[in-house]
Amino acid sequence: MELKVVKFGGSSLADATQFKKVKEIITADESRRYVVPSAPGKRFSADTKVTDMLYECYEHASKGENIDVLFDNIRERYNSIIKDLGIDLSLEDDFCAIKYAFRHKSGRDYAASRGEYLNGKILAKYLEYDFIDAANVIFFKIDGTFDSERTNEVLSETLKNHTHAVIPGFYGSMPNDTIKTFSRGGSDITGSIVARAANVTLYENWTDVSGFMMADPRIIKNPKTIEYITYRELRELSYMGATVLHEDAVFPVRMMGIPINIKNTNAPDDKGTMIVSEAPEEATGSVITGIAGKKNFSVIRIEKDMMNQELGFGRRVLEVFEKCGVSFEHLPSGIDTMSVVVSENALEEKRDHIMTEICKAVNPDHVTIEDGYALVAVVGRGMVSTKGTASKVFSSLSDGGVNIKMIDQGSSELNIIIGVRNEDFEKAMNCIYSAFDN
Ligand code: ASP
Numbered sequence: 001m002e003l004k005v006v007k008f009g010g011s012s013l014a015d016a017t018q019f020k021k022v023k024e025i026i027t028a029d030e031s032r033r034y035v036v037p038s039a040p041g042k043r044f045s046a047d048t049k050v051t052d053m054l055y056e057c058y059e060h061a062s063k064g065e066n067i068d069v070l071f072d073n074i075r076e077r078y079n080s081i082i083k084d085l086g087i088d089l090s091l092e093d094d095f096c097a098i099k100y101a102f103r104h105k106s107g108r109d110y111a112a113s114r115g116e117y118l119n120g121k122i123l124a125k126y127l128e129y130d131f132i133d134a135a136n137v138i139f140f141k142i143d144g145t146f147d148s149e150r151t152n153e154v155l156s157e158t159l160k161n162h163t164h165a166v167i168p169g170f171y172g173s174m175p176n177d178t179i180k181t182f183s184r185g186g187s188d189i190t191g192s193i194v195a196r197a198a199n200v201t202l203y204e205n206w207t208d209v210s211g212f213m214m215a216d217p218r219i220i221k222n223p224k225t226i227e228y229i230t231y232r233e234l235r236e237l238s239y240m241g242a243t244v245l246h247e248d249a250v251f252p253v254r255m256m257g258i259p260i261n262i263k264n265t266n267a268p269d270d271k272g273t274m275i276v277s278e279a280p281e282e283a284t285g286s287v288i289t290g291i292a293g294k295k296n297f298s299v300i301r302i303e304k305d306m307m308n309q310e311l312g313f314g315r316r317v318l319e320v321f322e323k324c325g326v327s328f329e330h331l332p333s334g335i336d337t338m339s340v341v342v343s344e345n346a347l348e349e350k351r352d353h354i355m356t357e358i359c360k361a362v363n364p365d366h367v368t369i370e371d372g373y374a375l376v377a378v379v380g381r382g383m384v385s386t387k388g389t390a391s392k393v394f395s396s397l398s399d400g401g402v403n404i405k406m407i408d409q410g411s412s413e414l415n416i417i418i419g420v421r422n423e424d425f426e427k428a429m430n431c432i433y434s435a436f437d438n
Pocket of ligand 1: 009010038039049051052115169170183184185186187188
């Protein structure tokens with residue numbers, strides 16, 4: 001039997017008009033039985049998300065300042081939704097308890113979590129679904145990491161007693177019963193956790209775009225929407241800066257092989273993007289699934305004659321980075337050279353120290369740091385079976401006059417990473433996109 005978890009992002013629940021669309025979507029398909037809402041998001045571009053209002057309000061409360069006005073603004077956001085939906089619900093007792101808790105320094109995570117909690121209560125009432133407080137079913141361990149096994153046990157048992165339920169996103173509880181949130185955008189993770197616990201056939205993630213685009217629309221004009229993307233491709237693209245879904249939302253469903261469908265609340269008939277373990281045969285239209293990238297990387301280049309014969313050279317270099325708490329992104333190497341690519345941010349004040357330690361550790365002939373690199377990842381499961389992909393990427397760049405500073409292709413042939421100067425980044429993305437846009 002079909003069973004779906006549906007998660008709605010903040011813009012899908014920003015006001016009563018959006019709530020009405022959400023109800024229409026849910027009631028149009030009776031398998032949409034578990035609903036995970038975010039807090040109300042922006043109604044227009046200059047608006048403030050309720051989560052941000054809560055963080056701000058709590059900051060003032062924790063300094064002992066008066067929060068009456070800020071709190072009333074939050075109350076007003078919810079009350080206007082309730083009024084415009086015409087439902088018989090009062091959240092006054094909750095508002096009182098929350099304001100009291102703010103004044104008694106209940107914690108920043110507790111404060112932020114109330115955005116989803118209150119929105120969940122309204123949505124449950126509006127849909128006539130049960131309300132399950134995430135604090136009772138989503139758990140973190142004492143060290144603050146997510147307790148997936150305990151959560152899965154309790155949540156799957158709990159869901160058996162509710163055929164239709166709303167479970168607010170973004171938060172859960174610590175072993176001492178305090179509230180903890182996931183990182184920003186974490187309702188996506190809650191949706192995935194609920195999908196696993198209920199063992200659903202599909203996790204629908206409703207947002208305000210019709211799926212993943214092949215490239216960032218701020219850089220490429222009208223990029224195509226990706227119809228199918230595998231979990232692994234998605235990881236690569238999200239890591240390189242493509243946003244739509246929280247990076248960690250993939251794990252709970254991936255282990256169960258549950259697909260995620262990214263859908264648009266404002267255009268519900270659009271197919272959106274299907275995130276799957278394996279794409280169907282007919283979906284291998286383009287060799288490239290997507291292109292993403294980020295600016296501001298540094299390359300530490302180490303040269304030493306006969307490096308290739310020096311056992312443990314690489315380990316000693318990487319140990320320096322590990323001890324300095326800097327994780328590396330890529331490691332392109334030649335016979336007598338080794339380059340370590342790290343983000344400029346991570347390097348910050350540690351650069352001198354790292355240089356000294358590398359000299360001590362491996363006594364190189366030369367070591368330099370060059371900043372201002374951008375990385376572009378060309379990702380596609382189709383690369384394995386298609387000859388000439390790399391050549392197409394590189395000729396498109398050379399035709400466009402972009403100087404390639406670094407190339408790294410994983411042995412899985414899922415991606416090619418190209419390093420260019422920051423100032424060539426947008427051009428590089430456009431050249432590559434055009435080469436595969438057929
Ligand atoms: N409301 C939270 C945020 O703005 C979580 C979410 O929407 O997923 O980050």
